[in-house]
Amino acid sequence: MTPAINLAKKQKIVFQVHQYAHDKGSGAYGLEAVSKMGTNPKQVFKTLVVNLDNSQLAVAVLPVSHKLSMKHIAKVLGAKKATMADVDQVLRSTGYVLGGVSPLGQKKRLKTVLDKSALDFENIYISAGKRGLEIELNPLDLIKILSASCAEIRG
Secondary structure, eight states: OOHHHHHHHHTTOOEEEEEOOOOTTOSOHHHHHHHHHTOOTTTBEEEEEEEETTTEEEEEEEETTSOBOHHHHHHHTTOSOEEEOOHHHHHHHHSOOTTOOOSSSOSSOOEEEEEGGGGGSSOEEEEEEETTEEEEEOHHHHHHHHTOEEEOOBO
16 A cells, blocks of 8 residues: 555545556656556646745646646745745655656645646546556545645646
């Protein structure tokens, strides 16, 4: 069990875990999940950690088939500038390695923004906290658990 799965269980939400054989040579983790699970790329969401004004970290959750708009995420979170957090910051704040970062069960609770396109689906897929492991859940449950905001953050 990962912290993400444990949190989903604790919150008593309806979810399903999907596992696939992760290819260690793959660098496009989200697109690998789409390919291996045979799912709609618009329903598989990646979790990115951003640095706001070089003073605080936040989480962006958006479809794997899109890029994050740094302008949009900064504006939504009231910052002047957003940049990608470095690998060490991601590991320290979330407890997860790249390619396995889940918005659920992170070490430190960070402000989280879910791309509004998630609301187009009854269920979305997010990382379960390990490469090759995904959680399928209702986006409204994700918003509730994380007290997340929902906005257009795709570039």
